[in-house]
Amino acid sequence: MDLVNSLNDRLLFAVPKKGRLNQACIELLAGSDIQFHRHNRLDIALVKNLPLALVFLPASDIPTFVGEGRVDLGITGRDVVAEHEAVTPATETSGIKELMDLEFGRCKLQVQVPEKGNIHSAEALVGKTLVTSFTGLSEQYFSEMEKKVAGANGESGDKLKTTIKYVGGSVEAACALGVADGIVDLVESGETMRAAGLKAIATVVDSTAVLISSKHPSDPKLVELITNRIKGVITAQKFVLCTYNVERKNLASASKITPGKRAPTVMSLDDEAWVAVQAMVERKTIASVMDDLSAMGATDIMVTKIENTRTC
Numbered sequence: 001m002d003l004v005n006s007l008n009d010r011l012l013f014a015v016p017k018k019g020r021l022n023q024a025c026i027e028l029l030a031g032s033d034i035q036f037h038r039h040n041r042l043d044i045a046l047v048k049n050l051p052l053a054l055v056f057l058p059a060s061d062i063p064t065f066v067g068e069g070r071v072d073l074g075i076t077g078r079d080v081v082a083e084h085e086a087v088t089p090a091t092e093t094s095g096i097k098e099l100m101d102l103e104f105g106r107c108k109l110q111v112q113v114p115e116k117g118n119i120h121s122a123e124a125l126v127g128k129t130l131v132t133s134f135t136g137l138s139e140q141y142f143s144e145m146e147k148k149v150a151g152a153n154g155e156s157g158d159k160l161k162t163t164i165k166y167v168g169g170s171v172e173a174a175c176a177l178g179v180a181d182g183i184v185d186l187v188e189s190g191e192t193m194r195a196a197g198l199k200a201i202a203t204v205v206d207s208t209a210v211l212i213s214s215k216h217p218s219d220p221k222l223v224e225l226i227t228n229r230i231k232g233v234i235t236a237q238k239f240v241l242c243t244y245n246v247e248r249k250n251l252a253s254a255s256k257i258t259p260g261k262r263a264p265t266v267m268s269l270d271d272e273a274w275v276a277v278q279a280m281v282e283r284k285t286i287a288s289v290m291d292d293l294s295a296m297g298a299t300d301i302m303v304t305k306i307e308n309t310r311t312c
């Protein structure tokens with residue numbers, strides 16, 4: 001197969017090839033009916049049912065390819081997009097558009113110091129040494145801190161230059177090894193940080209996975225179609241469908257508990273005094289919504305999974 005020529009006229013969509021975002025992305029593609037077969041060891045897969053090709057890349061490289069317009073669409077972390085933008089300012093033709101928050105891969109890029117040390121604020125790290133994989137964002141963050149501290153002391157910013165060193169991984173080891181006074185690294189559960197005897201003292205970026213596009217994608221209509229499909233899957237994951245029966249006289253109070261996305265669907269029953277109600281409810285609140293409905297006299301409360309959606 002002439003893979004390079006078969007990419008002509010296809011929209012290119014970059015997906016993390018491994019790591020923490022990979023599995024959720026594969027599930028999102030399946031839910032969006034983007035059908036592909038990835039050959040062993042090949043990082044490009046042609047999509048069977050759309051003029052699209054998937055490119056499997058390291059999450060941290062995706063902003064570069066999308067930002068330069070070589071790839072039209074991508075999924076990656078907001079942290080790596082922000083890092084790319086810190087070192088590569090957008091121009092008229094290059095740059096990244098964030099199309100949608102995908103609400104998975106949640107983590108924070110945080111400034112961390114030894115728990116038992118004498119540094120308790122980011123300002124106290126000014127002029128000291130930091131280790132990170134996010135040098136662009138760290139330089140940006142500490143240059144602001146340097147100005148703040150210099151301003152407060154009436155000193156010149158140069159005297160307070162903070163040293164920022166790059167490492168590719170295992171950043172949390174830097175303080176114990178005596179290479180740094182603090183680190184800037186990702187925190188999800190906080191387990192790695194605590195195990196390394198560190199504590200967070202500031203947040204540089206709050207991150208989730210995002211759908212991004214280049215400034216001028218080759219097929220804007222297809223970008224819109226894919227965005228809508230992905231939005232449908234994300235909404236389906238976020239909501240459940242709640243159905244119940246309630247006395248007509250209690251409908252107004254019940255509607256306050258389950259207002260739905262626009263308004264609840266109300267259906268008549270054979271019994272004039274009762275109605276059946278159906279509404280989308282956020283999955284994370286469903287248990288307390290059911291408690292509240294039950295407490296106000298609703299009966300036959302049922303919750304069903306939503307397979308897919310198109311809502312606005």
Ligand SMILES: Nc1ncnc2c1ncn2[C@@H]1O[C@H](COP(=O)(O)OP(=O)(O)OP(=O)(O)O)[C@@H](O)[C@H]1O
Pocket residue numbers: 016018019020021058059060076077078079080105106107168169186187188189207208209
């Ligand atoms: N606990 C976490 N640690 C790191 N990244 C996380 C975490 N939770 C979510 N992420 C997100 O996943 C993205 C990819 O991180 P991950 O470490 O999985 O990448 P990777 O491709 O395996 O990179 P590397 O080989 O550099 O570690 C991060 O940029 C971040 O947005």
Ligand SMILES: O=P(O)(O)OC[C@H]1O[C@H](OP(=O)(O)OP(=O)(O)O)[C@H](O)[C@@H]1O
Pocket residue numbers: 168169170171172185186187188189190191192193
């Ligand atoms: O708060 P937690 O849930 O513990 O997750 C955070 C850790 O996960 C990431 O490292 P990763 O496992 O990707 O390995 P790395 O250190 O080689 O980057 C990140 O760099 C932290 O070290």
